[in-house]
Amino acid sequence: SIQQDVERSPSGVYLQGKFDLSVQKEPYTAFATALGDLCCRASDILGRAAFERFQEETIKNLDSLELHLLHGIIPSMGLIAPEKEFRADFRSSIKMGDQKNRLHYGFLKFIRVASAAFCPLVIFLDDLQRADVSSLELIKVLISDQVHTNLMIIGTYRSNEVNANLSTMIQDLRTQSNRKSSTEQFSTEQFQLPGRGSKERFSTDKFQLPVRGSKERFPTEKFQLPGRGSKERFSTEKFLLPVEGSRRQLLLPKRSSTSTLMVSSEEILATSNFLTLTELSLGNLTVKDVRQITMDLLSLTDESIATPLAQILQRRTLGNPNFLKTLINVLHDDNLLSFNVGTMQWTWDLDEIEKSSFATDNVVDLTRGAIQRNASEEMKQLLLCVACLGNICEEKYIGLVWQKSSAGDTSESLLQQLLKQAVKQMFLEQIGTSQFRYCHDAVKEAVISLIPQDEFDALRQRIGGILFEELTEEELEAMLFLVADLLHNSDRMDSKLSQLLLRAAEKAKGVSAFSSASFYASYGIKRMQNMCQGDGHLGVKLHSIAAEAERCLGNLTQAKLLCEAIIGQNCVPNIEKMQAHKILIDMLW
Numbered sequence: 001s002i003q004q005d006v007e008r009s010p011s012g013v014y015l016q017g018k019f020d021l022s023v024q025k026e027p028y029t030a031f032a033t034a035l036g037d038l039c040c041r042a043s044d045i046l047g048r049a050a051f052e053r054f055q056e057e058t059i060k061n062l063d064s065l066e067l068h069l070l071h072g073i074i075p076s077m078g079l080i081a082p083e084k085e086f087r088a089d090f091r092s093s094i095k096m097g098d099q100k101n102r103l104h105y106g107f108l109k110f111i112r113v114a115s116a117a118f119c120p121l122v123i124f125l126d127d128l129q130r131a132d133v134s135s136l137e138l139i140k141v142l143i144s145d146q147v148h149t150n151l152m153i154i155g156t157y158r159s160n161e162v163n164a165n166l167s168t169m170i171q172d173l174r175t176q177s178n179r180k181s182s183t184e185q186f187s188t189e190q191f192q193l194p195g196r197g198s199k200e201r202f203s204t205d206k207f208q209l210p211v212r213g214s215k216e217r218f219p220t221e222k223f224q225l226p227g228r229g230s231k232e233r234f235s236t237e238k239f240l241l242p243v244e245g246s247r248r249q250l251l252l253p254k255r256s257s258t259s260t261l262m263v264s265s266e267e268i269l270a271t272s273n274f275l276t277l278t279e280l281s282l283g284n285l286t287v288k289d290v291r292q293i294t295m296d297l298l299s300l301t302d303e304s305i306a307t308p309l310a311q312i313l314q315r316r317t318l319g320n321p322n323f324l325k326t327l328i329n330v331l332h333d334d335n336l337l338s339f340n341v342g343t344m345q346w347t348w349d350l351d352e353i354e355k356s357s358f359a360t361d362n363v364v365d366l367t368r369g370a371i372q373r374n375a376s377e378e379m380k381q382l383l384l385c386v387a388c389l390g391n392i393c394e395e396k397y398i399g400l401v402w403q404k405s406s407a408g409d410t411s412e413s414l415l416q417q418l419l420k421q422a423v424k425q426m427f428l429e430q431i432g433t434s435q436f437r438y439c440h441d442a443v444k445e446a447v448i449s450l451i452p453q454d455e456f457d458a459l460r461q462r463i464g465g466i467l468f469e470e471l472t473e474e475e476l477e478a479m480l481f482l483v484a485d486l487l488h489n490s491d492r493m494d495s496k497l498s499q500l501l502l503r504a505a506e507k508a509k510g511v512s513a514f515s516s517a518s519f520y521a522s523y524g525i526k527r528m529q530n531m532c533q534g535d536g537h538l539g540v541k542l543h544s545i546a547a548e549a550e551r552c553l554g555n556l557t558q559a560k561l562l563c564e565a566i567i568g569q570n571c572v573p574n575i576e577k578m579q580a581h582k583i584l585i586d587m588l589w
Helices: 002-007 029-046 048-061 064-073 075-079 088-092 096-117 133-144 164-181 265-271 287-298 303-317 321-333 350-356 363-374 377-387 395-405 412-424 441-448 453-470 473-478 480-487 495-510 514-526 538-553 556-567 574-586
Strands: 013-018 121-126 151-155 337-340 345-348 428-431 435-438
Touching: 002 013, 002 121, 013 029, 029 048, 029 075, 029 096, 029 121, 029 133, 048 096, 064 075, 064 096, 064 495, 096 121, 096 133, 133 151, 133 164, 133 514, 287 303, 287 321, 303 321, 303 350, 321 337, 321 363, 321 441, 345 350, 363 441, 377 395, 377 412, 377 435, 377 441, 377 453, 395 412, 395 435, 395 453, 412 428, 412 435, 435 441, 453 480, 473 480, 480 495, 495 514, 495 538, 514 538, 538 556, 538 574, 556 574
Parallel strands: 013 121, 121 151
Antiparallel strands: 337 345, 428 435
């Protein structure tokens, strides 16, 4: 795999982050996960001397404001570079749009330093169709930069779930790539990865990562991966390797060693001529692919024995690899596929499999059936709690919400037992010593579908309330966006919830995630009974943040309405109306 090839290099690093549906409004989540992992692992990978040089270069290249902004997104950034002292009034004097450029440029400079220290540096971003607008803009900045000589960004998305923001980003990259190809043509060469069970080893001649100090760049040869996915063909774009699921896209960037200073994504895209777009397509597993998998899995050597079973499996799963894995597990659980100890061979009845397995292209239905058959009620409740806690969940928070939201035995010993069973049954996978996540999106979707949507929404609000009440102030700050997402649609009409949403809006505004800031502020306003409710005129603050965020997003009519709502309130002192007047004045320019 690419990860193994990358980490074979002494200083190579493969990082990964995922955009999760349950915290879709939280900005930069995948980058926070990936770069947070880099900060935690850097000293072990580089060694003491190289790590100290990495720290020195980071501190030297990033100014106090950029470090402050990055610390707000990547908590473990302090392991690399502590925050520098800076004047708070200096930050407030910078317009919100300019602050966003400073944040993106801070990301850019940090990754430039990292790509010089780690060779190569590969960042994998999963589920781009769920990415927030700010993350998509940052991706454009990073992959269009002309300095990163040792960086590869790999991203995936389901092409049948592409939204307008992702479509715009892809089109911008295609336009830039076409501008490049109009001046210089690149040849492509197809090659096939060895099939499952093949003794042939993957050749690195076709895919060679650059060596430290070399002027060699990442290759742009087009290649075909073994068929994976559901009905649709998997198409790729500019910097990705696909992941199981619906149609996904791939993009592989080529970098230049030419150095230039950029301060915004628009300027980078407008001036960069070093962007090469390569589109790849992954289809479904064929009968031949499924037969090879079946032969490897069941230790078969005779293709004629494996073919009838492979034909049924391929027809039932439509070649979706995750669906195939789930179906094989279901057949084994139902004793339709079993190991005969007497003959030391796997046995099955094709007629019974034909009768029992069903033709559907919905892997969620099949996974849900497996969960209903194999999971206890305590296990189902635990899995539902995990589904509310984002992409990667800490064990202590899983235990907290499960124990507070469940009836019956909620002992620590039972929790440990259930987590082990969930990992063994491939519902969850363990990361490190105390973190867990779902093995696949289809498993998470199947768990959520175990109960009606209104019951799941109520569970989310109940878990959000538990976290809001039980977390320490430091823990709540770290999980602020998650808790706000769980509670934003609550029926509660109190100032505490509005205060929480105000904190989330301010934090989103602080990292220039204007869409998220507007979202949280708008829901905070809905949770209040009147403009002047709460200490310190909470409603005025929420309206001001929402107005400023809408202005930065270009929604001037909505921004004007929010400002006028503040100005028209007699209970609001004139001095507190100044921010609304300032926003209206800024809109004139």
